[in-house]
Amino acid sequence: MVTRPSPSLVRRRLAAGLPAAAIPWPAAADDAFPVTVRDAAGRSVTIASPPQRIVPVFPSNVEIVHALGLGSRVVAIGGRVRWPPEAMDKPSIGGAVGYSPEAAAQHHPDLLVVTPSHHSALALADAFERLGTPVLQLAHPDLPSVLRNLLLLGRATGTLARARQLASDFEAQLASIRAAWQGRSVPTVYLETAAAERGAFQTIGAGHYANDALAWAGGRNVFEDLRGSVQVSAEAIAARDPEVIVSLQQRPRPAAAIAARPGWSSLRAVRTGRVVVLARGHALIPGPRQVDAVRAYAQALHPGAFA
């Protein structure tokens, strides 16, 4: 049986999420170089001078770097990147079928930004570490860590002021979204990140930033007891009977297709018409545009609040 979480619990969760007190560096030495930062892998990385030839790998890292205004300092990108438009003109070092250290080396990078969840990215990182090029590994198990990544990169590239600006912007938007649905009941939601026609339903649990995003949007993930990206069975979804179904699709098809899945008509989300299809796009990129994803979720979960 799914019960509505108590308001105090929600408040405590949100409060714990804000990274306001997370920055350890003194304000005076904000942009001094050389700087030693600690990345997501816990490694201390020393950067001698502001990097001028940056290679971000993975769409989220590309977005963060560009959001910090460093577009002119990006010499190459890696991953299936679609945003921002100016990034798509940069030379690619791979993405669909792996990353090429040689292609990256061609550009003589002085900073690499990678995400360890992509195995081939680690091989890339390995190669450059041996050359002495600084490599920052970023991870994003929740939304606060996305903000931490922003600040970390800002510090590492000498754009901390801009990073702080972006971060507080982000928090302000999150706060306004929260204010919009505050006081309404928090529905349970099943977030479908991928699915085949009639099976292989993929969703996320705790430890994934989308889980966090749902909480910020005023929803409760029915599968929050699971961890990371998981495949769940149809009957498990039925057993938890979410109030809202949000489906992320690359090429969005009508919500009726989901309602037509055999047996799904008995789910209350389908019966009450609370099935929403969203374009996958930025929803699964843990970068500055996550706030748009949160807004999209919030609109799906609390349509009345955003009318």
Next chain:
Amino acid sequence: MLSMRRATVRAAGRTLVDALDLDVPERGLVGLVGPNGAGKSTVLRAAAGLQPLCAGDATLAGRPLARWPRAERARRLGYLPQSFDSHWDLTVAELLALALAPPSAELLARCEIDALLARRFATLSGGERARALLARTLAHDPPLLLADEPAAHLDIPHQHRLMALLAERARLRAVVVVLHDLHLAAAWCDRVALLAGGRLLADGPPSLVLTEDLLARAYGHRVQRVDARPGAFFTSAAGGHEPVDDAHGPGRSRAA
């Protein structure tokens, strides 16, 4: 029953059978003998429809071989290949189930395999296997049996047992058998066709075909034929052995 006129088979640039004429009557045991590469097996395979003729024609029961629909031709023929290996581990009963008709109890008794039905084919002795295969091939009572060296790898008693079965069958049906062993041909066949180099050298009763002259031409080797009194035979060996009295055959030959 079977008739071949100027039958020619060529493969890989070689002529395996060269303008061969052969007539197989509706009854009788016809032996095809000759050295290796003489084309004996090829002739048999052509008769079975496995090898198309490049020239000449063959008729089966009056109809051209090629015109026979496969299924009907299969019912008229029984073919015992030179080497047989089942890919699956069949019992004798299962092997017999793969005949074109269920074998009669009489046939099984004749072939002396009625006690072997539950045995796995792979565990049978050479002689037992030969008889089981023969039973399978004869189960649908084909008017023409084509057997390719059925007695190869069998020891003497089993060779003669098998030939006795074939001879018995030949009293009522046509049987063509490729033989390597001239003694068996001499002892059992009503007619012998001597082949060499794809050509038919002679065709007739064994005593007339298995002459020293013809055999020397066929084998390219001097052959001495020794006629024993009726009812005796011996097997020859290079050094020459004493003849041993035994049951069969009007004539036999040995290499000099």
Next chain:
Amino acid sequence: MRPAPVVRRPLAPALLVLAALVAAVALLAMSAGARWVSPLQWLPMDGSIDAALAWTWRAPRIAAAFFVGACLATSGLIFQGVFRNPLAEPYLLGSAAGAGVGAALALLLPDRVPPALSLPLLAFAGAWAASLVVLAIGRLGGAWSSARLLLAGVAIAAILSALRSLLVMLFGDESTNLRAIVSWQLGGIQTPSTAEAAGFAAILLVLMLAAHRLAFGLDALGLGDEVARTMGIDTSRFVAAAIVVAAMATAFAVAWGGLIGFVGLIVPHVMRWWLGPLHGRLVGACVLGGGALLVLADTVARTAIAPGEIPVGLLTALVGGPFFIALLLLRRAAAAT
């Protein structure tokens, strides 16, 4: 020491045993899942939540699992007969990989043709084309060679698997969900609608009839190409027809279950060991045995880490491999005595 006589098990009782096995496994499958529901609760179709869970959510999937397992086993049986090798199976011979390429194409181009139609069609085309290529290679130079066919199959399977992976990697993100395809590639039973499940029964019946008609020819092929021809069988045409039937079975299996290996290998093998090598006896046994096996595997797949799911192809490989090795060892020991 005289080898022991072998009396083949009578068929009808054996089929009854298998049918009972299917019923038992189905019972288990209806009860197990994210939540255990006892048969007493779901058997009466009274609209209660438990009954709804079992009949609405589990039953169609169980039907699909049975169908996929039956198709895989039938396909394996035919392939083993045609290639005259007990190691032949649709997975190993590239047929499943071909179906995989076809299905991947269908999944990657959902806009052109609705996947409901394009998936089975392209899967069949892929399975069939792959089998034909393997046959052509195996026949190079005239005579067949069982060994050469197998090797060709393994090579083609490898090439097609790589091709499929490449297609998915290059185009996966464009039009569809990468994770879902990857998961499907590892094997997963899709849930059919009631109409589709009814269709399974019809398709299975047709496949069984076709397999029965092929049975004598497959037995004859086992005696050797030449012997088969003298039995009146047009071996080239027969093999082509057999491959079409096997490819169809493979295509359906892949369309509804993704890439699941080992079932097509093990089930015919076990049935042959149990009932003897004559193909006519094996068709029904393979359908029942393959169906039961996959229903069981799928039950484990959706129960073991509930609410999560294990891709069923992973399960069959993890369990199938060692099981097959054990089978081989047992048979060697039995043959040695």
